[in-house]
Amino acid sequence: MDMKTIYLLIPLAPLFGAILAGLFGWAIGRRAAHCVTIGGVAVSFALSAYVLNHLLSGGQPYNGTIYTWLSINGIDFNVGFLVDTLTAMMMCVVTFVSLMVHIYTIGYMHEDPGYQRFFSYISLFTFSMLMLVMANNFVQLFFGWEAVGLVSYLLIGFWFKRPTATFANLKAFLVNRVGDFGFLLGIGLVLAYFGSLDYAEVFARAPELKDTTITLWTGHTWSLMAVTCILLFVGAMGKSAQFPLHVWLPDSMEGPTPISALIHAATMVTAGIFMVARMSPMFELSDTALNFVLVIGAITALFMGLLGIIQNDIKRVVAYSTLSQLGYMTVALGASAYSVAVFHLMTHAFFKALLFLAAGSVIIGMHHDQDIRNMGGLRKYMPITWLTSLIGSLALIGTPFLSGFYSKDSIILAVGASTLPGAGFAYFAVVAGVFVTAFYSFRMYFLVFHGKERWMAAKHGHDHHHDDHGDDHHHGLGPNDKPHESPWVVTLPLVLLAIPSVLIGGLAMAPMLAGGFFNGVIFVDGGAHKAMQAVAHHAHDALAMGTHAFATLPFWLAAAGVAAAYLFYMLKPALPQLFDRVFSAIGVRKLLEQKYYMDHLYINGFAALGRGLGTVLWKVGDALLIDGLMVNGSARVVGFFANVMRRLQTGYIYHYAFAMILGAIALLTWWLGGVALPR
Numbered sequence: 012m013d014m015k016t017i018y019l020l021i022p023l024a025p026l027f028g029a030i031l032a033g034l035f036g037w038a039i040g041r042r043a044a045h046c047v048t049i050g051g052v053a054v055s056f057a058l059s060a061y062v063l064n065h066l067l068s069g070g071q072p073y074n075g076t077i078y079t080w081l082s083i084n085g086i087d088f089n090v091g092f093l094v095d096t097l098t099a100m101m102m103c104v105v106t107f108v109s110l111m112v113h114i115y116t117i118g119y120m121h122e123d124p125g126y127q128r129f130f131s132y133i134s135l136f137t138f139s140m141l142m143l144v145m146a147n148n149f150v151q152l153f154f155g156w157e158a159v160g161l162v163s164y165l166l167i168g169f170w171f172k173r174p175t176a177t178f179a180n181l182k183a184f185l186v187n188r189v190g191d192f193g194f195l196l197g198i199g200l201v202l203a204y205f206g207s208l209d210y211a212e213v214f215a216r217a218p219e220l221k222d223t224t225i226t227l228w229t230g231h232t233w234s235l236m237a238v239t240c241i242l243l244f245v246g247a248m249g250k251s252a253q254f255p256l257h258v259w260l261p262d263s264m265e266g267p268t269p270i271s272a273l274i275h276a277a278t279m280v281t282a283g284i285f286m287v288a289r290m291s292p293m294f295e296l297s298d299t300a301l302n303f304v305l306v307i308g309a310i311t312a313l314f315m316g317l318l319g320i321i322q323n324d325i326k327r328v329v330a331y332s333t334l335s336q337l338g339y340m341t342v343a344l345g346a347s348a349y350s351v352a353v354f355h356l357m358t359h360a361f362f363k364a365l366l367f368l369a370a371g372s373v374i375i376g377m378h379h380d381q382d383i384r385n386m387g388g389l390r391k392y393m394p395i396t397w398l399t400s401l402i403g404s405l406a407l408i409g410t411p412f413l414s415g416f417y418s419k420d421s422i423i424l425a426v427g428a429s430t431l432p433g434a435g436f437a438y439f440a441v442v443a444g445v446f447v448t449a450f451y452s453f454r455m456y457f458l459v460f461h462g463k464e465r466w467m468a469a470k471h472g473h474d475h476h477h478d479d480h481g482d483d484h485h486h487g488l489g490p491n492d493k494p495h496e497s498p499w500v501v502t503l504p505l506v507l508l509a510i511p512s513v514l515i516g517g518l519a520m521a522p523m524l525a526g527g528f529f530n531g532v533i534f535v536d537g538g539a540h541k542a543m544q545a546v547a548h549h550a551h552d553a554l555a556m557g558t559h560a561f562a563t564l565p566f567w568l569a570a571a572g573v574a575a576a577y578l579f580y581m582l583k584p585a586l587p588q589l590f591d592r593v594f595s596a597i598g599v600r601k602l603l604e605q606k607y608y609m610d611h612l613y614i615n616g617f618a619a620l621g622r623g624l625g626t627v628l629w630k631v632g633d634a635l636l637i638d639g640l641m642v643n644g645s646a647r648v649v650g651f652f653a654n655v656m657r658r659l660q661t662g663y664i665y666h667y668a669f670a671m672i673l674g675a676i677a678l679l680t681w682w683l684g685g686v687a688l689p690r
Contacts, residue, residue, distance in 0.1 A: 014065070014073060018092050021058050021102060022141040024051040025109075029134035036127025044127040048134040049113045055137065056106035063099040072096070072531075074147050074211060086208065093147030093210060097353065097532045101144040101285055104357055105278050108364045109137040111504035112273045115368050118500035119269055119375065129169060133273060136162040140278045144285060149198045149208040152286065156194065156250065159279045160187050166274065167266040176265040183259035190249015190256050197242030200225075204235055214292040214534075221296045240293055240300035244307075247283025251337050254311045258609050260334055261318075264326040268371030271326055272364040275333050281356045284340045288349040292534040295347065298431060301540075305345025305426075306433040309440035312338025314607065316444050319451035321603045324381050325370045328455045332407065333363055335444060339422050342437050347540035348425035349533045354523050355418035358516050362406035362415055365508035369400040372501050373459060376494040377466065383455055388464040392494040397460045399505040404456050406512045408449040408569045411560040414516030417553065419445070421524060421546050423565055428545035445565045449572025457580045466494070517553040524550035 028051030032044040039047075066072065072095035081088035094102075112133060120129050139162055143155025168180030198208070204220060205213045223235040247253065252260040260280065264271055274280065287294060287304065294300055312335050319331035336359050343352035374381055376393050390397040406415035423445075426438045496502065522528040525547045535543050549556050560566045579586045594600040605611060659670075 014062075014070075015075070015077075017058050017062065018073060018094055018145070019077065021055050021062070021106075022138050022145065024054040024058075025134045025141070026138040027051055029131045029138060032127050032134065033131030036131060039127075041126050044130050045113070045117055048130040049110070051134060052106060052110045052113050052137055055141070056103070056110050059099065059102035059106045062094060063096075063103050066094075066096055066099050076147075086202070086206070088150045088208070089148055090151055091147040091209075092145045094145060095532045096528050097285075097288065098144055100353070100357060102141060104360045105137065105140050105144065108278065108360055108508075109133065109140075109273060111364065111368070111508055112269045115272075115371070115501055115504040116269045118498045119371055120267060123267075125169065129166075129267070129269075132162055132166050132169070133270065136166065136270075136273065136278075140282070143282055147210055149201060149210075149213075153194070153198060156246070156282065156286075157191065159274075159282060160184070160191070160250070163263070163270075163274050163279055166270040167263045169266055169270070173265070179259075179262040179265040183263050186256055186259040187249045190246050192245075193242045194246025194249075197239050197246065200235070200239045200242065204239075210289070217293050217296055234297060234299065236293060237297040237299040240290070240297050241303055243290060243293075244283075244287060244300065244304055247287055247341075248307065249283075250286075251280050251283030251341065252311075252334055253283070253307050253337065253341055254314065255609060257311060257315060257334055258606070258613060261327055261330045261606075264324070264330050268326065268367060268374060271330070272367035272371070275330060275367070278360075280333065280337055281340070281360065284337070284344065284352055284356050287341075287344045288353050288533060291349045294344075295534055295536045295540070298539070301345050301347060302431045302433045303345075305342055305429070305431055305437050308338045308341025308343075308345055309433065309437035310338070311335070312342055312444045313440040313447070316447040316451065318603055318606060320447070320454065321600070322451075323384055325373060325383050325386075325455065325459065326367070326381060328383070328451060329363070329366050329370055332366070332448065332452065335448060336363065336407075339419065339441060339444070342441055343422045343425055345431065345437065346422075346425045346429040346434065346542040347535050348422065348542045348546055349535065350523055350529045350543065351418065351421045351425050351546055353529075353533075354519065355422060357519065358406070358414040358418040358512075361508050361515060362403045362512040365399060365403040365505060365512055366407065368501070368505055368508065369396050369403060372396040372497040372505065373400075375497045375501065380466070383458045385466050386459045387462045387466070388460070389494050390460040393460075393496045395496060395502045395505060399502075399509045400456065400460065402509045402512055404452045406516075407452050408572065409445060409565060410569070411566065412517060412553075412557040414512055414514065416560065417516035417520045417550075417556065420556070420560065420563070420565060421520070421550060424549060425542040425546050428542045430541070442565065442568065446568040446572045446575075449569040450576050453573045453576035454580055457576055462581055517557070520550050520553050520556075 025048070028048035031039065031047045036044045072093070074091075074093045074095075076087075076089045076091040078090040079087050080090065113130070116129065116133065120126055123129065136159060139155055139158035141155075143152060143159060146152040146155060164180045164184045166180075167183050168176045170176045201213055202208055204223065204225075205216050207213055207216075217236070220235055224232040225235050225238060226232050227238070248256045260275060263275060266274075294304070315331055315334035315338060319328050319335065322328045322331060336355070340352045340355050340359070343349070343355060372393065373386070373389065373396060376389065376396065377386060380386075402413075406413040409416040409419040423438070423441050426434060426441055429437070524543075537544065549559075579590075591600060594603075602608070
């Protein structure tokens with residue numbers, strides 16, 4: 012099998028599974044539906060691993076057109092693949108996490124009537140994501156970008172009979188349209204000034220256009236590269252949920268847990284990070300754009316982490332954690348440490364997918380109760396879920412020698428070495444974020460797996476809206492129920508995700524950050540941006556970096572976060588209530604509960620303004636001016652004259668004779684008035 016066929020098979024195998032399960036699921040049944048979709052993604056993963064190995068063994072990257080579907084004025088719109096080390100690594104991450112989610116879904120969704128439909132959607136999502144990462148041109152990138160947005164809309168609103176789910180998927184769709192509008196404008200500028208949509212041609216021409224300026228409005232010139240890169244990054248802000256376009260991601264927890272792991276951990280939300288890394292030859296030419304990226308990432312990393320502290324829904328804690336970690340990746344991009352951002356993308360994909368799936372396993376064990384205040388002591392009932400959750404949490408907070416440590420500490424090193432104006436604030440944000448991450452992660456961990464068993468008290472007066480299931484019957488443990496470990500189709504993916512969560516960071520750091528893994532793929536201007544040099548200095552020896560960590564500030568901040576969580580939720584349970592009262596008194600609690608009033612601003616500000624403007628245009632423009640004045644008004648004018656004329660048409664001869672006499676008199680009067688009579 013030649014390499015081109017393999018590249019075609021990788022995205023088409025999940026697409027084939029999605030079509031079979033989606034269109035013929037009713038005929039082939041549940042077992043066949045999950046077999047064809049899992050089979051398609053397994054083939055895709057195996058071939059992706061083969062492609063990565065081929066490239067690492069000295070194989071040449073592939074950049075070629077598969078199909079030209081449109082040519083206009085010398086510009087081609089192609090389906091084409093660019094397969095280099097960055098693409099191959101992303102393909103492996105996407106397909107592996109997707110395969111784990113597919114297997115997990117058998118156990119999680121086994122009672123759901125939409126079983127085949129769900130498998131079709133997640134397989135279609137995998138196809139869309141692969142088309143996005145394998146693209147070699149902006150058109151295909153945009154196709155994959157929109158396709159993952161569409162499938163995420165279908166998945167978030169999978170239980171479409173629930174009003175909260177339909178609101179959440181509409182919110183995700185609309186917020187992403189804002190980002191996509193910026194993205195489309197950026198692609199338009201690329202086409203207008205570079206004359207091509209092919210990556211290789213655009214990147215080759217970028218240095219020539221570094222000093223080109225454009226006039227957006229009279230008297231104000233802007234750098235073309237800065238405007239283009241910022242607009243492209245606006246697309247990433249929507250897809251990768253960066254402040255202020257982050258509001259859709261926590262609400263998207265309304266979808267079933269498997270898609271939380273697939274969309275909000277490993278794949279869709281990292282599309283923006285991948286895109287900026289891919290566009291590094293352009294972003295390196297604009298410090299303005301890089302600084303914008305850096306500051307937006309820093310705001311997201313710190314302030315979204317703070318919101319995780321007050322969440323009581325197990326999935327929402329992990330969702331805010333995802334927001335915060337995406338902020339870390341974005342900060343690395345802004346510091347020109349693109350390979351560090353992609354490295355954190357990879358390590359985060361494994362441990363965050365693990366945390367989401369473990370949260371789902373807890374939800375199954377708790378009979379679909381998601382409130383962590385109703386849990387406690389699950390460690391002895393769910394040992395595999397407990398151990399894998401602990402590994403995921405330790406990786407997330409950056410415990411030395413686990414995968415998250417290497418990527419997170421590399422980001423902190425990179426930001427510390429950055430000379431951009433926003434680097435000082437960004438450094439504070441990522442360092443403070445270490446404590447916040449450790450605190451909210453272990454708050455959840457202790458409340459769920461340790462301490463006294465609180466589900467007995469929760470049986471009476473169960474909070475109904477905390478459920479992750481499509482139907483409307485009562486959820487939570489019954490009077491004689493106890494939590495139970497999940498079936499093997501749920502725990503196997505947890506174990507398989509826990510392994511890379513421990514090992515992948517140490518194994519991959521040296522080649523990805525200090526070696527030549529991204530040579531020729533990611534471009535960094537070493538003269539102007541020295542962050543990567545600082546990282547590479549530490550990254551060549553994983554053991555030394557892990558050992559040295561015990562003497563660094565981030566390690567002690569993480570340890571302090573875990574200790575604080577243990578003190579608050581295990582030793583002194585009265586302390587959180589005390590702090591709660593203090594923070595409520597000064598308004599901080601309200602600020603966090605209202606999520607910094609961003610939803611309030613969008614719903615009661617922009618959305619209300621849009622609805623108000625729509626109402627004015629409807630009532631004044633449409634109803635009054637167009638319908639009332641132009642359409643009905645013109646009809647009334649014609650009707651009035653017709654009515655007048657109708658009164659003249661009586662049918663009586665003497666009326667017509669009288670009209671003729673009047674007409675004759677009028678004509679004579681007019682004629683005589685114009686003739687000069689003799690004196």
